Amino acid sequence: MNLRFPLLILMACASLGAQSPVTRLVQSIPAETDLADPELPFAKDVWVEMIQGAKASIDAAEFYVTSRPGSALEPVLSELEKAGARGVKVRFLLSSKMLDQDPVSVARLRRIPGADVRAFDLTGVSKGILHAKYFVVDGREAFLGSQNFDWRALEHIHELGVRTTEPVIVSRLARLFTLDWAFVEGRKLPDFPPQPPMSARSQVELVASPPFLTPRDVRPSIEALVDLLEQAKQTVRVQLLTYSPISGQDHYWPRLDNALRAAAVRGVKVKLLVSDWVLGGRALPHLKALALIPNLEVKVASIPEAKEGHIPFSRTVHSKYLVVDEAHLALGTSNWEESYFTESRNIELIFRDSPLAAQATGIFERLWGSRYAFALDPAKVYERRKVD
Incomplete structure (x- = not known):
């Protein structure tokens, strides 16, 4: 049993105990359109803020990564590099079928101090892919949405996601990441502590x-x-x-x-x-x-x-x-x-x-x-x- 997951949950409980959970919609809007909601933050800003606040860990599962110089993803990658340099443990899962989209950006992720980047490959199990797009910071907050880790998703595509400190979501995302990490390592899938099933009316x-x-x-x-x-x-x-x-x-x-x-x-x-x-x-x-x-x-x-x-x-x-x-x-x-x-x-x-x-x-x-x-x-x- 990997003890890292229970530790993250304890960290989350400690950090969330004094405040109510917060969940907020986060948008991405194609440049040169008038589709932005004035009340909602943009993913390009939220991602930077979340990574800047990381103290212990960032676990990310993404379909792929691709950037270009001067794009909105560059500050995000820069903050990941700074996080690794200050001792934050960075783990990244990427779809094996999409690693060739931008080898330079994949290599940049791999060079982050202490980072571990793995390919998620379902070959032999199904014809599927890692298509989820989320990351968990310090076991206390998470982002999930339609945004790929792609500069275009931050600048030229209509997207919607959520940033949340809701313990039910954060803990279950962390569990899924732990499971998928074990899967790509070829280890026996972990036995999680029993949790009551969520009802259809939760x-x-x-x-x-x-x-x-x-x-x-x-x-x-x-x-x-x-x-x-x-x-x-x-x-x-x-x-x-x-x-x-x-x-x-x-x-x-x-x-x-x-x-x-x-x-x-x-x-x-x-x-x-x-x-x-x-x-x-x-x-x-x-x-x-x-x-x-x-x-x-x-x-x-x-x-x-x-x-x-x-x-x-x-x-x-x-x-x-x-x-x-x-x-x-x-x-x-x-x-x-x-x-x-x-x-x-x-x-x-x-x-x-x-x-x-x-x-x-x-x-x-x-x-x-x-x-x-x-x-x-x-x-x-x-x-x-x-x-x-």
Whole structure:
């Protein structure tokens, strides 16, 4: 049993005992747009502040890392270097399939004094990847969201995350990191002290994928999302990069599709907002079919190119969240496609009866009603958006 995890929890309890937990939404907004919420902080600032405050440890699990000189990720990397130099233990998990995205930045992480950078590889277990994006500081606070460790995610992509000191979230993220670290080291997966399972009605809940690499007291993300959709009485708002009920070459995976349709049929007003990366893709006919259902609207968000010209894999909507009845929020790292829930490491946070849901509703409606969003026309032929 690794004793580091219980030590982190004790540290968290000691530091949080004198104050109430705080959870706050954190945004990233494409430059040259007017989509920023004036009440919310930006990830580029929050990440720097969190790393500056680190005293003992930073544990990060990220899809990949990529930067460029002068970008918003440079101060973040600089603060990680300073943290390592002052004795903070830095551990980084990166997806094995994405290490070649920016070898220079990966090497920079490896050079941080005392840092340990490992590749997370599910080959032989599934076809999945490490797609989660989070880090835990000193076992006392954490960040999780749609933002990759990518300069573009901080400057040119619409993203949403949370910074939190909520012990339930921080401790369970720390447990998942401990488990995944043991997995990449090839060690026996740790036996965690038993914790009472979270009920489907808990006000704060962490859910995760894939089920085969998740403790039994953590619900699978897909079950939690379907449960929220089935509970909806008035409104459902979903914002995603991509949505598809097609898995593999021709496999139909209707779990979320059926839940959205059922909600609309029983009179719930459903709004689905996806990025223009879906245009020309295999899921487009299914999205058009959804748009024909009464009470179900589908819009596409299209962010114009930056003034500097085309930036590959950017200028898009990458946020991944669900708001139900303006009271319940599920925010995480999964696009709504089967493999994200059955094969890859992803995490969602669920906040019930939370003011965060109202804030997320405002963010959604700001984009939904903006000049960047248009209704999907079932009769129109769309050209594929240039992505790379």
